[in-house]
């Protein structure tokens with residue numbers, strides 16, 4: 001099975017181009033600059049734009065397909081555009097777009113994905129599927145299954161982050177565990193990161209792209225525009241082709257393969273971590289035993305398990321202590337909450353043995 005994305009492990013597969021095709025000239029000039037500054041593998045441009053609010057620029061529509069296809073031919077690079085319904089898919093196929101992508105707002109809708117899959121049946125055109133806007137792995141997988149059933153074998157996943165209300169840092173939170181879980185479930189599908197829609201702003205693009213490389217993503221989709229500040233959509237996150245080339249050169253690409261030489265040193269360090277983990281388990285066991293003693297004591301004195309005031313004081317004190325060790329507050333807070341939950345479970349077993357008679361965990 002040949003596929004669009006070749007996993008080289010050396011250099012990320014690069015998809016770039018403007019968020020939206022705006023004018024014929026804008027597409028062509030951006031593409032010529034991309035050719036001058038970067039080596040891109042697939043040219044993107046949105047023709048139909050799914051906008052959250054009406055009265056935003058909703059894409060130039062059908063006419064832009066020709067601009068995109070011609071620009072791709074000009075630099076000898078295949079093209080891709082977003083399709084959100086059967087009609088888009090038909091028009092994009094007719095215009096000769098090489099690859100289609102399904103956007104985040106479409107992946108959420110199985111009806112829309114199915115009607116696109118129906119149109120594509122028998123074409124075997126490569127399709128890129130962005131994650132749904134909500135962090136629902138099954139929905140993402142479902143879209144791949146619908147396309148596979150329609151005979152599409154060349155499929156790629158694009159991770160573009162997930163919607164949340166007012167995140168202080170990201171436009172769409174990356175929740176990296178989701179794309180990694182997708183890779184576990186569908187290891188044959190290449191995984192691309194779209195740092196543009198995760199970041200929402202230029203200043204974050206390098207950090208997010210580097211993270212994707214460190215997590216062995218196969219490539220990147222980054223929006224690039226000849227004049228980003230004047231872009232008709234997603235102005236804050238687009239890069240000039242020249243700046244895109246700087247970003248790509250700044251990425252540190254590390255080997256996925258561990259050489260025999262490196263393996264020895266790595267194993268040594270991993271063993272040391274294993275020893276510390278054993279100690280952690282001993283300490284955790286001892287801590288849970290103490291929780292059970294606390295449970296027995298509370299039962300004897302007829303006190304409820306949850307003592308909120310005590311817990312609040314304790315967590316504040318522990319966080320202060322952890323800060324002295326240089327441990328991150330968020331991490332310590334997660335660990336302490338997990339410990340507290342587990343401690344309550346142990347105490348409950350001691351204090352309410354009848355209720356938990358049938359519990360097997």
Ligand code: PEP
Pocket residue numbers: 019046049050102103104105130160197
């Ligand atoms: C885009 O790539 O311009 C786009 C609309 O993406 P998403 O579906 O990730 O929002």
Ligand code: MN
Pocket residue numbers: 019020223233234
């Ligand atoms: Mn965009």
